Amino acid sequence: MKNLLVLIILLLSGLAGHSQFADPNAKIEDPVRWSYGSEKITDTEYDLIITATIEKGWHVYSQFIEDGGPIPTSFKFTPASTYKLKGTVSEMPKAVSAFDKNFDMQIAWHKDKVDFRQRIVLSGPTNEVKGVLEFMVCNDTKCLPPAEVEFKISVNSTSNQVSATSSGENTVSPSAADTSAASPNSVSADTPVIKRQLKPSNNEGTLWGIFLAGFIGGLAAFFMPCIYPMIPLTVSFFTKKSGSRAKGIQSAIIYGVSIILVYVALGLLITLIFGASALNEAASSATFNLLFFVALIIFGISFLGAFEITLPASLVNKMDEKSNQNGFIGLFFMAFTLALVSFSCTGPIIGTLLVDAVSKGSYLGPAVGMLGFSSALAIPFTLFAIFPSWLKEMPKSGGWLNTVKVSLGFLEIALAFKFLSNVDLAYHWNLLDRDIFLAIWIVIFGFWGLYLLGKIRLAHDNEVGFLSLPRLFFSIFILGFTIYMIPGLWGAPLKPLSAWLPPQTTQDFDMYSNNTSTAVTETPGKKYAGLFHAPHGLDAFYDYEEGLAYAKSVNKPILIDFTGWSCVNCRKMEASVWPDEGVLKKLKEDYVLISLYVDDKTELSANEKYTSAFSGKNIKTIGQKWSDFQASKFGTNSQPYYVIAGHDGKPLVTPQAFNLDINNYIDFLNSGKLAFSRK
Structure with a gap:
């Protein structure tokens, strides 16, 4: 019944506002169904069982993924005085694991079916346990935005298994087709806090x-x-x-x-x-x-x-x-x-x-x-x-032993800044940007190399009369590595170090080849708060309304890029298709790029929060807003998704999803420009 209502809403919205160029393949995907139950272990201990049944071709990510990758599955149980958690959530079967070069890290996921178990110890009468789970689901060509699902699990000593089912359809969660169509309502401020976990010990x-x-x-x-x-x-x-x-x-x-x-x-x-x-x-x-x-x-x-x-x-x-x-x-x-x-x-x-x-x-x-x-x-x-x-x-034994000791000192100080960078990125302090991090490493490794050459002496060092071959070769390697890092201060990618460095987007000075800015011309007295630097030197708007207003002022069509910070296939498109000379030229000269991140966790201000007229969900974050906008206006909730639209916000040509064919993307951009010129 619920799916039928969604279909009716999509049909009505298509008749009311969708153009003839709406994507005929666009649909609201719902590939995961959740079921819940409990299993009695002892009189005071129960296992809470949360099962995901996943459609063929899709996969749900494991809990155990490090920061910087896709959104892992995670659980937040509502605290209660009648029970306490014992240990952490386990998952069976073991997740499939592989190295993903786009995120430069190991990623683990589940397909078909997976059971998550959390043991609890009862300290009083308990009928049910409540909580919220968050998950992200992808297939080989697209990802759906992260979704939060509220659950209730029955617990009683007279039955070993009590189950309830819930669809994963609340993957749809952002604003009505136009933000103006949604009336902000007061919503609960107690948004569940869901912490990520790391890899399990059996990895x-x-x-x-x-x-x-x-x-x-x-x-x-x-x-x-x-x-x-x-x-x-x-x-x-x-x-x-x-x-x-x-x-x-x-x-x-x-x-x-x-x-x-x-x-x-x-x-x-x-x-x-x-x-x-x-x-x-x-x-x-x-x-x-x-x-x-x-x-x-x-x-x-x-x-x-x-x-x-x-x-x-x-x-x-x-x-x-x-x-x-x-x-x-x-x-x-x-x-x-x-x-x-x-x-x-x-x-x-x-x-x-x-x-x-x-x-x-x-x-x-x-x-x-x-x-x-x-x-x-x-x-x-x-x-x-x-x-x-x-x-x-x-x-x-001799002075070379002290040289080994001092060298390890330089290395440990350099490694220390990686941990500081972890905190800086996670909490958005913006203290240790990529170029600052590189400057610190360049100084540390530079001093290390000079030390090995005998140009710097510390208190416990003997004077270096001559250089031994090992010391010479080590100094060559260290100084060579130092010189290698220097172009990174101006935006060189330094791919072998990408796992250690802060993201390229935190770079203040980016003069890398072909990364010329789109050069958005600001109207006098007008500041574009939503403007930011996208990959390959492109300027993109983070806010739809602001990007659309700018497009009207320069008389260009808009390219809406529905994306996500944790979207693997979005990164593949940006790394494989966008850098092409023909594609990049058209993106810079012919379009106003609007990148809308559906998994952005930034909380909306109180007066911006609302209840979606499309899904009925409370919209609390920027990511939920853009996810709701995509689902309600364009009838799909997968990323990447590219829409070329005119100043009325209606698609000019059929939208595109994940496709690594560069010629196809060039044809897509050419057809959009031609359709805009004919309006």
Whole structure:
């Protein structure tokens, strides 16, 4: 019945205002149906079950996607005194995962059917649990705007399963065909806050990455002044104390395993202290990211020689006493003593690894990171005990050890700004734009390169009489990387660094080739608040009414670009079709571009909020407004969607959706210009 009403509304709106060029394939898509239930586990514990049934060819994104990608599925349960949540929402089956080059990140999604489960613990009589879920659905050619669905799940001890169904049709959520047709009404201010989650701990790719990072960190720690000189002393101790080479090798293996146990225990302790929920929120939390930033800065300054991070001498002495015991216990405490004595060198590296593991939200991440770190430390001790003749081939200790330490300091300070950038982007502080970020990195890596050349000396450094070949090659690499980044200050894309840098749209100075601005001419005394820089140097209006008014003043047709910040196929069109010389020239010269983001979370002012005459939904955000506008006026809710319209807002030619054929897009733009000239 509800679908029939939608069809009638679309038919009436088409008869009333749609032109002959309305897209005959346009329709309101509703590919996901949601069902809800509960399953009794114990007398006080229940699993809330939320099931998505997805039409063939479509997919719903997993919860576990990092910021900067599509909108993940997420859940907000209404708090109540009668129950509390236990753990986080799980999803079965495991999401399909693949690398998406448009977002330069791993993306996971579900197709056909997926169950989301949240366990609750009852603390009083509970009949139902309420909440809101948010999801985004796409297929190979288009995406629908993010949708919020309110749900109620029955919970009672007499039935193991109570279900209700709800359609995903409230993917339609923005303004009546014209904003003037919608009368703003007062709406509830308690908009649900839906937090994103990170990748789950069973993500094998993430855990392998954390292990590899830990292993590399362990290799770096091996060459630190606190550890490297201890290798010949420790191996010699094993050989002499054991009395035979075989027993010495056995002691070295036990010692190596003990090192691994000590550091893995530290990783597990981090998880126990912070808990799974804290790890899960780390990457999206301003507090966590700012703490990480400060911690890495402190670690970096420590490596530069300003101070040393040490543990209490009494603790070190106590462990050293226990290491004199015989057998496994003595070797274990000997490994523990190594960890404590070397903390001034390894502490910052361990801290950096734990920060990285925690920020990925993986429950096993800290333990896996420490496994990689400790393995890289333990293996050399064991191998040198088995093959003591290798000790003669080791480079002698010297000033180069301090160079390694200082180099890690420069690297840690550079990495710290990535965490500050995460906070800046998430909360729209606009403090660390792309060019500012690059300027900071250029200075850091530039000083690092000069340091390696011996042009800069710190307090604990010896004068560099000559450059060794490794030092020379490292300085060439670092300075080369510094020079590579410099064009980025003026807008060069720097694609290999795109995952680390703030988005190109935050660039203040963008002089990259073919990125000439459309040069919107402002009327004296008139400022266009909705004007912003789109990809490839195009000027675009963020607001429909403002863009339409400007188009009238310059007598050009409008190109309405229904898009989204998280729309994969929108980025494909912008990256593959728009840069074409013919397309870009026409977009700049023949049209006024109006880009309307249907997933923009910016809240409308109180007097702009309204109830849609089309869908009956409360419109609270800019994204909902433009999504409602698209659905009610053009009869579709998928992106990307391109409409060429005249000054009356009616389509001049048949709108276009996702199509990577450049010639097709040029024909589309040519036909729109011709139709406008004939009016």
